Amino acid sequence: MLIFALMVEQALQKLNITALNEMQKASIEGAKSKSDIVLIAPTGSGKTLAFLLPLLAKLKPEAKGVQALILVPSRELALQIEQVFKQMGTAFKVNCCYGGHSVRTEKNNLSHAPAVLIGTPGRIAYHLEYQNFDESTIETLVLDEFDKSLEFGFEADMSYIINALLSLNQRILTSATKMDEVPSFVKISKPVEIDFSANNAIKPDLKLKKVMAPAADKLEVLFKLLSKIGDKNTLVFCNHRETVDRISDILFEHGLEHDVFHGGMEQDEREKALLKFRNGSHKILVTTDLAARGLDIPEVEYIVHYQLPYTEDAYIHRNGRTARMNAKGTAYAILTEEEHYKYLPEDIEEEVLAQSYKLPKSSDWITLYLSYGKKDKINKIDIVGLFLQKGNLQKDDLGLIEVKDTSSYIAVKREKVEKLLKILSGEKIKGKKMKLDVAS
Known part of the structure; x- marks a missing residue:
């Protein structure tokens, strides 16, 4: 023992x-x-x-x-x-x-x-x-x-x-x-x-709020709410992948950086979206209930229900992505006057939004893609050594590094990326010429 x-x-x-x-x-x-x-x-x-x-x-x-x-x-x-x-x-x-x-x-x-x-x-x-x-x-x-x-x-x-x-x-x-x-x-x-x-003892410290919106204005209200939340890690939940894609188009038009996650995406695209959310390159992830359970997404501070789920269990699991362990979290429900859900408490505090908010600033991090991974005998120590010694980065300039089978993803401070790519152009790692670029 x-x-x-x-x-x-x-x-x-x-x-x-x-x-x-x-x-x-x-x-x-x-x-x-x-x-x-x-x-x-x-x-x-x-x-x-x-x-x-x-x-x-x-x-x-x-x-x-x-x-x-x-x-x-x-x-x-x-x-x-x-x-x-x-x-x-x-x-x-x-x-x-x-x-x-x-x-x-x-x-x-x-x-x-x-x-x-x-x-x-x-x-x-x-x-x-x-x-x-x-x-x-x-x-x-x-x-x-x-x-x-x-x-x-x-x-x-x-x-x-x-x-x-x-x-x-x-x-x-x-x-x-x-x-x-x-x-x-x-x-x-x-x-x-x-x-x-x-x-x-493990009941989450979760605050529930509602935001009222006419059905025709829900997308605009969502954009305002996300702008108000600012640069905090936020999951936006929808019931259908088509809604996820529609929201993504609107946020893209407004210049709000984000990523999407649903079952209709290719596996590598889904993994990349989670990875960027995990390492802080993107602060907003728009998703279906696929992200409600079992994912490694730490410290999600805000949940936004653009569409509320059909069952209370699904609602609980969504909210479980925030206020994890000892942390606090807030869950917003965007509702029309016609929407009523039996599982929602009657006394939810209403959040009244202003006419407009400043666009949240871009993340401090950008994800770089290296086209070598475990199968090429590359590990985190190799990448850290190269980026610090030859790339002239400080430890604080490097974020989360994830090494996959045939590729690696490295979070780097935004202001260091352009210079780093120039410095490492033509360099080698484990005898292989560097193939390094910003992850799309």
């Missing part, structure tokens, strides 16, 4: 987290019983760490093959969990498999089996069917955001996968909503239930 306590302490230091919350402590305690676990907690409460830390205690350095499988409903959530696991600084290998990612790359990664495999049900089922990894060594299964996986229609794939895992000795199921009954195909047995769905 002392070794595990040290591992947890080291992982938290790497993640810059000073202490676990009550839900995470309860999850670690529950995992000690080696029973199956059902963890119910709202979005933004820290469920990822609540299952990764107990998982860490079960991994054996000497073991061969995949020891733990984590199934998730979306590629973005898979990538987020992979990133958190890597940030924990363990010696264990982790790999991620999901639709839209190169199958050949994934097969190559699986040929040297990771200790932890993360993936979407469809892609994991594919690799299982074609025997691209040995499932017989998997002892722990995590079904993260299980309620969302069922909603997305992954029951058949999950059932196929679970039936093939004959060496399981623990199942950990997480959900944002409580289920009347866990489906039988999960084969969960006498689970320890950890229910923080109504826990006040």
